[in-house]
Amino acid sequence: MTRIGILTGGGDCPGLNGVIRAVTLHARQTYGWEIVGIRNGFEGLYEEVYEDLTPARVQNVLPRGGTMLGSSNRANPFAYPVKLPDGRVEVHDVSSRCLANLAKLALHGLVIVGGDGTMSFGQKFIQRGATRIVGVPKTIDNDLEATDYTVGFQTAVEVVVQALERLHTTAESHERIMIVEVMGRYAGWIALTSGLAGGAHVVLIPEIDYDLDRIIDSFHRRHGRGVSYSIVVVAEGAKPKGGALAVATPGDATKQEKLGGAAQRLAEAISAKSEYEVRSTVLGHVQRGGAPCAFDRELATRFGVRAVEMIAEGKFGHVTGLENGKIVAVPIEKAVKKLKLIDPSGELVRAAKGIGIELGG
Amino acid sequence: MTRIGILTGGGDCPGLNGVIRAVTLHARQTYGWEIVGIRNGFEGLYEEVYEDLTPARVQNVLPRGGTMLGSSNRANPFAYPVKLPDGRVEVHDVSSRCLANLAKLALHGLVIVGGDGTMSFGQKFIQRGATRIVGVPKTIDNDLEATDYTVGFQTAVEVVVQALERLHTTAESHERIMIVEVMGRYAGWIALTSGLAGGAHVVLIPEIDYDLDRIIDSFHRRHGRGVSYSIVVVAEGAKPKGGALAVATPGDATKQEKLGGAAQRLAEAISAKSEYEVRSTVLGHVQRGGAPCAFDRELATRFGVRAVEMIAEGKFGHVTGLENGKIVAVPIEKAVKKLKLIDPSGELVRAAKGIGIELGG
Amino acid sequence: MTRIGILTGGGDCPGLNGVIRAVTLHARQTYGWEIVGIRNGFEGLYEEVYEDLTPARVQNVLPRGGTMLGSSNRANPFAYPVKLPDGRVEVHDVSSRCLANLAKLALHGLVIVGGDGTMSFGQKFIQRGATRIVGVPKTIDNDLEATDYTVGFQTAVEVVVQALERLHTTAESHERIMIVEVMGRYAGWIALTSGLAGGAHVVLIPEIDYDLDRIIDSFHRRHGRGVSYSIVVVAEGAKPKGGALAVATPGDATKQEKLGGAAQRLAEAISAKSEYEVRSTVLGHVQRGGAPCAFDRELATRFGVRAVEMIAEGKFGHVTGLENGKIVAVPIEKAVKKLKLIDPSGELVRAAKGIGIELGG
Amino acid sequence: MTRIGILTGGGDCPGLNGVIRAVTLHARQTYGWEIVGIRNGFEGLYEEVYEDLTPARVQNVLPRGGTMLGSSNRANPFAYPVKLPDGRVEVHDVSSRCLANLAKLALHGLVIVGGDGTMSFGQKFIQRGATRIVGVPKTIDNDLEATDYTVGFQTAVEVVVQALERLHTTAESHERIMIVEVMGRYAGWIALTSGLAGGAHVVLIPEIDYDLDRIIDSFHRRHGRGVSYSIVVVAEGAKPKGGALAVATPGDATKQEKLGGAAQRLAEAISAKSEYEVRSTVLGHVQRGGAPCAFDRELATRFGVRAVEMIAEGKFGHVTGLENGKIVAVPIEKAVKKLKLIDPSGELVRAAKGIGIELGG
Secondary structure, three states: OOEEEEEEOOOOOOOHHHHHHHHHHHHHHHHOOEEEEEOOOHHHHHHOOEEEEOOOOOOOOOOOOOOOOOOOOOOOOOOEEEEOOOOOEEEEOOHHHHHHHHHHHOOOEEEEEEOHHHHHHHHHHHHOOOOOEEEEEEOOOOOEOOOOOOEOHHHHHHHHHHHHHHHHHHHHHHOOEEEEEEOOOOOOHHHHHHHHHOOOOEEEOOOOOEOHHHHHHHHHHHHHOOOOOEEEEEEOOOOEOOOOOOOOOOOOOOOOOOOOOHHHHHHHHHHHHOOOOEEEEEOHHHHOOOOOOHHHHHHHHHHHHHHHHHHHHOOOOEEEEEEOOEEEEEEHHHHHOOEOOOOOOOHHHHHHHHOOOEOOO | OOEEEEEEOOOOOOOHHHHHHHHHHHHHHHHOOEEEEEOOOHHHHHHOOEEEEOOOOOOOOOOOOOOOOOOOOOOOOOOEEEEOOOOOEEEEOOHHHHHHHHHHHOOOEEEEEEOHHHHHHHHHHHHOOOOOEEEEEEOOOOOEOOOOOOEOHHHHHHHHHHHHHHHHHHHHHHOOEEEEEEOOOOOOHHHHHHHHHOOOOEEEOOOOOEOHHHHHHHHHHHHHOOOOOEEEEEEOOOOEOOOOOOOOOOOOOOOOOOOOOHHHHHHHHHHHHOOOOEEEEEOHHHHOOOOOOHHHHHHHHHHHHHHHHHHHHOOOOEEEEEEOOEEEEEEHHHHHOOEOOOOOOOHHHHHHHHOOOEOOO | OOEEEEEEOOOOOOOHHHHHHHHHHHHHHHHOOEEEEEOOOHHHHHHOOEEEEOOOOOOOOOOOOOOOOOOOOOOOOOOEEEEOOOOOEEEEOOHHHHHHHHHHHOOOEEEEEEOHHHHHHHHHHHHOOOOOEEEEEEOOOOOEOOOOOOEOHHHHHHHHHHHHHHHHHHHHHHOOEEEEEEOOOOOOHHHHHHHHHOOOOEEEOOOOOEOHHHHHHHHHHHHHOOOOOEEEEEEOOOOEOOOOOOOOOOOOOOOOOOOOOHHHHHHHHHHHHOOOOEEEEEOHHHHOOOOOOHHHHHHHHHHHHHHHHHHHHOOOOEEEEEEOOEEEEEEHHHHHOOEOOOOOOOHHHHHHHHOOOEOOO | OOEEEEEEOOOOOOOHHHHHHHHHHHHHHHHOOEEEEEOOOHHHHHHOOEEEEOOOOOOOOOOOOOOOOOOOOOOOOOOEEEEOOOOOEEEEOOHHHHHHHHHHHOOOEEEEEEOHHHHHHHHHHHHOOOOOEEEEEEOOOOOEOOOOOOEOHHHHHHHHHHHHHHHHHHHHHHOOEEEEEEOOOOOOHHHHHHHHHOOOOEEEOOOOOEOHHHHHHHHHHHHHOOOOOEEEEEEOOOOEOOOOOOOOOOOOOOOOOOOOOHHHHHHHHHHHHOOOOEEEEEOHHHHOOOOOOHHHHHHHHHHHHHHHHHHHHOOOOEEEEEEOOEEEEEEHHHHHOOEOOOOOOOHHHHHHHHOOOEOOO
16 A cells, blocks of 8 residues: 655644644545654654554644644754663764665655754755655744745744733733743744734844844833833844854754743843833743644645645655745755745835834844 | 825724724824824715824724724715605715815825725725725635735634634534534635634535535545534535525625525525534624734734835825735735635645545535 | 443533543542443443543543533433334333443442533432432533532633624624624523623523613613614523513423524514614524633532542532532532522622613513 | 722732723712722822723723733832932832822722732721721732632633643643743642643642652653653742742732742752753743633622722721622721631642642642
8 A cells, every 4th residue: 555654843833733634634535545654753763663644543633732743853863862772872873774764664755844954854865865755844933935934833923922912911000111032043033923913012033133222212212102111022032233143054953942041131131221120021832832823724734735745746855835825835945945034124124113113223 | 294094994804903003103103194094984084084093092902803993884985875854865976075075185195994895996986086095905705816815814714713613522522513604705715714724524615506415425424434523614605506696796895794594504404304413603793803813913014004105105006915925016906806716626625625625516 | 440430411511521531530540440431421321332431541631622421412311212123213211221221330439410401310310229429510501509600601601701802893893783692591690791791781681581672772872972882692591571481490401402593583673673783693502612711620620529539438419519619519409409590689680780781671 | 079999009910900990880870979090009199190980981991901090019108119309219108198198089988909918008098097998809819818719810820721731732742841830929829720720740839848859750650651741830939848938928019020930940950850851931921911811800890899889888998709609898807817828738739639730748
C-alpha cells in the first residue's frame, strides 16, 4: 500500500493538529494511502518512533492546540544531542541515520510541518537525495518569506490582543505605563499586528531600534492631552539604538526559547529617566498554546490538503503558501533563504504611525 | 479648515468603529483635518444630522461592535421612504437633496464605509458630480470583488466556529443531525469557511444547489463507520436542486434582512426522508454584532488609514482593498460590478471535499 | 476488586466530563476502586453497554463539553421505547431488567448524574431495593432544590451573556427591538441571570406572566428618553397573562426538547401592537454544548469527589449540593420533590427591577 | 435633592463598573436621588474631585473592566503622600480634611467599593463620626470574610483557567514542567480554584508551605506512568517550608503590587534538584483587567442594588455579602477583622487531593 509520512518540528503552535488531520483525511479518503506519523519531529525519525494515523485518530483534534505527534526543539539531525553510555551528552550529526531510516520507510512522500529550522533541515535532506519532501510552514512569528501567513500566527495575535484589552482597563484605572513583552526575536509581526489591533500606544520591534527619549516624549505628549496611561508592546528582540545586535539567521532553532528580559530592561530604563509608574507583563507561552482561532484552523486545513496534492502531483521540494488568498506551492528555498521582516517604511508601519503609534525610531 | 466626512451604510458589522477611529486619528493628527461624522448612513446626509469626530471621541471604540455613527438599512437615497404630512410613507428619489447637502458641507473628501449597496450609491453620486468619494468595503458576507477580505467577515466566521464547537459536543452526546443556518444569501463564504474551520460534515452554499439524497447518503456512510452524529452548516441562500433561484444583484440592500428558513426547510426534508433525529439552530444577528476579532481590528485600521491617504493623494473613486497581504486602491466599479462568489471548482471547495465535507452537489 | 458505576442521564450539559473525571480519579487513586461507565444513561443499563473508566481515559476531558459516556433523553426505564421484531416501537416498563442488570454488576455504589428526571428514576430504583445510589445534580436550568447551583447552569449563562453582548451593538446601530429566546420551560434562572448580567431591558420568565402593554410601554419610555433600541430576553416557557399554563412536573424528561416559539410569538404580538422594528433569535443548543466555564469545572470536580466520598461513607440516597459555598449531601427527595423556581418577590427579582429591568408583570 | 456618593478604592478589578451602574440606576430611578462619583478613591475626597453620575453616564459600562471613577492604590487617607511646595513628598494623615470634605457633601449615604484596605478606612471614618457609610466588597483575591465571593474573583479565575488551557497543550507537546504564577499574596483562592478548574497537577498556596522534594516526587510519579509534563500553579505568596513568613495584615493596601518572583524561585529550585525542563509564566495584571465574566456582572449588579437599599433602610456600617446564594448585609467589622484564608484541611483542599493534585505539604 502506498504510504506517506508526516512530522511536526520546532516549537509547537496552534493549528498543527489541523494540518495533521487534513493530511490524514485527504490522503486516506481521497487516495487510499496509509499515513505514518513520525513522533517528536526528527527525533522520531532518528529513534524510529512512529504511529499510524487514521481518520478515527484525528477525530476532534481540529480545535486542540499543540501537536498530537509531539515536537522537540532539540531535534536537529545535524547537531543532535546523543546520550552516551557513560551518561554524558555529545552533539552528533545523525542525518545519515535519519536518511537511512527514511529510506526504510519507503514513503511515497514526507510532509514536514515547521518553521525555518525544520525547512532548512528538509532542504538539506533533499540535497542528500531524500527528494520526496514537501513542507507546510508554521510559526507564530510569521517570519517566512514563502507565505503571507504562517499557521499559528493569527492565534498568537488574538491571544495578545485579548491580553492587551484586559491590560487597557487596569492601566487606565491606575494611570500607568503598562509594558507587554510578546514573542518575536527577529521579526516584529506579532508585536506590530497586535499593537495595531489592540490599541497600543507604543510598539517596539526588532526591525526598528528605539530611542528611549522619543518613547518618553510620547508619554509626555499624551499626558499633555490629559491622558495619563499608555500601553507599550515590545517584541522580545526589540533593542535600543546602539544596543547589541541580534543576528537573524534562519534555522536557529533555539530562537523561541531564550525569552526575554526586553520588558524588564525597558521598564527599568523608563523608571530611571521619568517619574511614570511602570508595570510589565511577559505573556510567554500562552501565545503558542491552546485552541487555534478560526483563521488558523482554515489555513491549517487548506495547507494540509494542498500538501497531499503536491505529493500526488510530484511537486516535491516545495512548501505550501498563502498568496493573495490562494494556496500556492513555493520552492522550499524561498522559505529558508531569509526571514521575512517588517519593512520599516512599508504600509504596515505607515498605518501604525498614521493612527499615532510611536515606534521609537 | 480642511474637512472630510465619513458615513457607514448598510447593515452593521464588527470593525466599523475601527475604520471610523483610524480615519479620525490619521486625518486629524497627520493632516490636521476636521472630520464630520454623518449619522445613520445616507439618512443623515438627507436629514443633515452630523457630529464632530475627534481623537477624544474615538477613544476606546476599537473593540466595540456596531457603528458609533449609526446605520440604516433603509437609507437608499434613490428610493427613500419619506413620511408625508398625512402619515403615509412614500418612496422618493432624494439623491438631489443629498447631493446638495453634500455640496453644502464642502468636504475635501468623503469616506463611505459599506457593502455593495453603499458602494453602488457612491458610484452614482460620483457619476452625478460628487467625485471626491472613497470607499471602505465592509460586509460580513465577504462577497465584494474589490478585496480578499471585507471588514467584519472574519469575526462572523469566528462566532460561527465557536457556536459549531458548542454544538459538536451536544450533537455527539445525543447522536443527532444538527443543522446550523448562517448568513449568506448569495455567497457561501461564511458557511464554507466556518464549516472548514469548525469541523462540519455537510456544508450547503448558494453557489452549489444541493441534492438531498447525497446529503442523506453521507449520513448513512458516517453511520456505517460507527459515527452517529453530523453537523450541517447551511447558508441562508442555499437551495435544493431545482429550487427557486435567488437572483444575485449587487445593491440589494435588503438582502441581509430577509433571514431564512433554510435550516428549517432542510430539517423537515431530512426528517421526511430518513429516521435521523434532527435539530436546527439559526445563529442570526449574533454573527454581525459584538467585538471584532484581531484580524478585523487590524484590517479596519489599515483600511481607515489608507482611505485618508487616498483622499490626500486625490485618488477618488476608489475603494480600499486587501490584496496579497497589501492594502491597495481599487476602482469602485470593481466593488459593485458583480458579487464575489465561491468557485465551485476552486481550491476552497476542493479543500473541503479533500477532508470529506459533503457539499451536496 | 471493589467497583462503582457511573451514568449520565437526560440532556447533556457542560461539566459532565468533569464529574466523570473526578469520580474516576478519586475512586481509583484514593480508594483503588474500579469504575464502570454505563453508556447512554439508563439505556446502557438496559442494554448492558459498559466501558472501563481509568485515569488515562479521563485525561484531557475536563474542558470538553458533552458527556464521554453518551446520554439519551429517551432512556426512561419506566417508559422505554422498545423496538419490536416487526419494526414497531412500543413503550415498556423495563425497570426490572435494569435492576437485574444492576444487581449483576455488583457495584459498591452507583453515581447517577442528571436533572430532575434522572433523580426521580434513581429514587424509584432506591425504593425498589437498589439502595446504593448517590446523585450529582446537573442541568443548565438550575431548577433543582437540592443545590444553589447545578453543573452546567453558569456556562449557559456565560454563553447567553456573550450573545447578548453581540446583539447589543447591532440593536443599537439599527434602533431595533431584539428578542432573544433562551432555555427555561418552567424556571427563569437562565433568562433572569443572563438578563441581569447582559444588560437586558426586558426579561420574561415562566414564573411571571407578562402583560404585553407593560412591555410596549417600557419601549415607549426608553424612546421618550432618546434610547431607540431594546434587548428582550424571553425564557421559552414565558407566557402572556391568561395564556395557556405549562405544568411544571419534575421528571418530565422531554422538557428541554420542545423548544420554543416564545420569541416568535412575542415578536408578532409586538409588531401587531406597535411600529417598532423587531428581530428575534433563538439561541437553542449552543446553550448546552461546548467547554464549561471555570465555575462549572470547579463545581463538577468538587461534586464528583464528594459523590465518591458519599459512597465511601455509605451515605446513599443523597445527592451532592452546593450550599453557602460548601459541598453538602442532600436527601434525593429534596432534588425531586419540586422544581426550584424564581420567587417573584425575592431579591433577584427586586435587583432586576432596581436597575430598571421590565419583567412584564 | 437627596444625594449619595460612591467611590472605588484599592486595585481595580472586573465588575467595579457594574456596581457603579447598579447604584446609579437604582438610586436615581427608584428613589430619585442624585449620585456623586468621587474620583480615584479617597484621593478624590481629599482633592474634592467629583463627577455627577446619571443613567446616561453609566450606559454600556457593565461589560467594561476597570473603574470609570478611577482608583488609586496610594490613596490611604491616614498615610497620604502629600507633595510639598519644594517638590518633596511627605506622608501625612489627611483623614480630617477628608471627613470635612465628606461633611460638606452632605450625603445621605456613601458607598465605598473596595477590599480590606478600603473597608478598614471606612470603618475608621465611621468611628470618627461619618456613620452613613455602606460597603461593597471587591477583590480578585476573594479573601474577605464578609462574603462567599467578592466581585472580581471569578473573572480572575476564568482568565487563569484560559491561560492554563493554552499552556497545557504546549507543555504536553514539549514534555515540560510549566509553572504559572498567579495573584494571591496571603490567600490561595485564585491558585487553588483555577488549579482545580484548569487541570493543574501541582498547586502551591500561601496557606500551605511546600516541600520541594514532594513536588519533584510527584513529577517522578507522573513520569513513571508515562506522562512527561506537568502544570504547576503557584500563588505569589506561596513559600517553601521554613521560608520567610509573609505577614497577613488586612489593610495592607500595597499587597497586590509587590508581584512575585515565586515562579522564578521555584523554577530555579526545581532545575537545581532535577533534570526536568522548566518554563515559567507570570500572568500579572491580565488577571485584574478586562471584561467581567457573567458571574461578576450579576454579583456586581446585585451588590450595587443592595447597597442602595441599605442606605434607604438606614443599615449603615454594613457591607453587602453573598451567603448561600442570597445577598445579605454584614457588619463592616467582619470584612476587616481577618482575611478569609483557605482551610488546609477543608473540603476544597480535600477535593484537590482527591483528584491527585499535589499541594506540596
